[in-house]
Amino acid sequence: MSESAAPETIIVIGAGQAGVQLATTLRKLGFAGRLLLIGEESHLPYKRPPLSKAFLAGTVDRAALHVVPQSSLDKAEIEFIAGVSVAKIDRSTQHIELSDGRRLAYDKLALTTGCRARPLSLPGADRPNVFTVRTIDDVEALRLHCSEGKRAVVVGGGFIGLEMSAVLLKMGLKVTVLEGLPRVLARVTVPEVSAFFERIHREAGVDLRTEVKIEAFEGEPQVSRVRLGDGSHVDADVVIVGIGQIPNSELAQAAGLAVDNGIVVDEHAQTSDADIVAAGDCSNHPNAFYDRRLRLESVQNAMEQSRAAAATLLGTPQPYHAVPWFWSDQYDLKLQMVGLSAGFDQLVLRGDPQSERSFCAFYLKDGHLIAADAVSRPQEFMFAKKLVALRAPLEAAQLADESIPLKSQLPAA
Numbered sequence: 001m002s003e004s005a006a007p008e009t010i011i012v013i014g015a016g017q018a019g020v021q022l023a024t025t026l027r028k029l030g031f032a033g034r035l036l037l038i039g040e041e042s043h044l045p046y047k048r049p050p051l052s053k054a055f056l057a058g059t060v061d062r063a064a065l066h067v068v069p070q071s072s073l074d075k076a077e078i079e080f081i082a083g084v085s086v087a088k089i090d091r092s093t094q095h096i097e098l099s100d101g102r103r104l105a106y107d108k109l110a111l112t113t114g115c116r117a118r119p120l121s122l123p124g125a126d127r128p129n130v131f132t133v134r135t136i137d138d139v140e141a142l143r144l145h146c147s148e149g150k151r152a153v154v155v156g157g158g159f160i161g162l163e164m165s166a167v168l169l170k171m172g173l174k175v176t177v178l179e180g181l182p183r184v185l186a187r188v189t190v191p192e193v194s195a196f197f198e199r200i201h202r203e204a205g206v207d208l209r210t211e212v213k214i215e216a217f218e219g220e221p222q223v224s225r226v227r228l229g230d231g232s233h234v235d236a237d238v239v240i241v242g243i244g245q246i247p248n249s250e251l252a253q254a255a256g257l258a259v260d261n262g263i264v265v266d267e268h269a270q271t272s273d274a275d276i277v278a279a280g281d282c283s284n285h286p287n288a289f290y291d292r293r294l295r296l297e298s299v300q301n302a303m304e305q306s307r308a309a310a311a312t313l314l315g316t317p318q319p320y321h322a323v324p325w326f327w328s329d330q331y332d333l334k335l336q337m338v339g340l341s342a343g344f345d346q347l348v349l350r351g352d353p354q355s356e357r358s359f360c361a362f363y364l365k366d367g368h369l370i371a372a373d374a375v376s377r378p379q380e381f382m383f384a385k386k387l388v389a390l391r392a393p394l395e396a397a398q399l400a401d402e403s404i405p406l407k408s409q410l411p412a413a
């Protein structure tokens with residue numbers, strides 16, 4: 001479409017948190033044309049974080065997960081098409097093709113296609129009691145195998161695996177975690193924080209093993225035991241695989257858009273096509289704060305980047321330069337993380353992760369705070385977020401001293 005003409009039809013592909021945020025922001029910014037939101041899942045758009053927490057535990061139902069009720073979509077005149085995937089983007093004619101054969105024209109397009117769970121390619125990993133977790137349907141199917149006394153084997157000591165282990169234990173299952181690396185959460189935090197979570201899980205009763213090689217899942221028709229590299233076995237009634245996510249970028253790639261660990265966008269969420277934006281888990285964007293490209297899997301990124309993408313579609317671009325943050329709930333603990341610690345040269349602990357159940361880890365580079373992890377210290381996390389955003393110069397001794405409130409480290413306004 002021409003540079004100046006207002007778009008008449010905008011289609012958002014992918015109805016997760018990013019897709020809904022993008023569509024509703026378009027309306028808030030005054031877009032009055034036709035607006036479609038297309039999702040391949042048959043549910044109303046929903047929040048995924050509870051899937052490995054309260055929804056697995058059964059303490060919240062499906063309705064509690066919905067990002068917005070259908071009535072809000074109706075009120076905003078967002079045409080929501082569920083249960084159909086977009087099979088093709090034809091950029092030359094500005095049409096998309098749905099899996100049911102329908103063709104729809106667009107002026108502008110938004111890709112918020114998220115991720116899918118990475119499958120494990122090992123013998124037996126395709127048996128019916130082996131699960132990955134990304135969707136409501138995954139968890140509802142998994143829960144049928146999770147009654148008291150059953151033996152759950154969790155493959156992967158990342159956030160999702162550890163969160164689910166905590167819940168399954170509480171549900172009365174016997175839980176074994178098998179992690180291939182020398183420590184849990186190895187890709188996202190330092191050994192001190194990993195050791196803290198290993199202690200917490202072991203104290204709770206999880207059989208947590210690291211540097212484990214899995215050879216195969218044995219048993220017919222269901223897996224009944226997991227064979228390890230040292231020849232030993234772990235008995236299993238259910239297996240949960242939490243080994244990461246893969247960005248859904250094939251649709252974009254087939255349409256000729258630039259893709260590299262996600263759909264490549266600029267700071268305005270613009271893809272290599274001026275009429276197409278991408279946001280959320282599926283996108284790979286430049287972050288000025290850390291001077292590198294990032295593909296983030298977090299609610300905060302999905303929400304904030306989508307707002308920037310909506311503004312871009314309407315010709316009023318606002319750069320997206322947020323400091324990333326994330327949370328994880330395990331047992332009674334809330335881990336909150338802000339910033340990226342890669343490249344830090346000094347770690348400062350506030351509180352003792354070896355003996356306590358709450359502490360902060362601060363990551364300094366050249367005397368400036370670049371990231372922080374806070375376990376069950378929401379107040380301190382709030383100030384840490386501000387300090388990281390300011391890249392505040394800080395004294396390690398003062399940060400470590402719990403008698404000095406973090407608030408006092410903030411520069412005077």
Ligand code: FAD
Nearest residue numbers: 014016017018040048049085086113114280281297298299
């Ligand atoms: P998604 O939520 O994946 O939505 C994308 C949607 O697009 C999907 O419904 C997909 O089916 C659909 N789609 C894909 N391709 C097509 C197509 N061709 N046609 C039509 N539809 C398509 N983040 C946190 O910050 N904190 C947490 O504690 C946390 N916990 C999590 C726990 C679990 C179990 C999981 C899975 C994720 C968790 N996350 C957490 C991550 C967070 O949920 C994601 O970052 C967020 O959901 C990303 O939203 P999104 O809209 O980009 O992608």
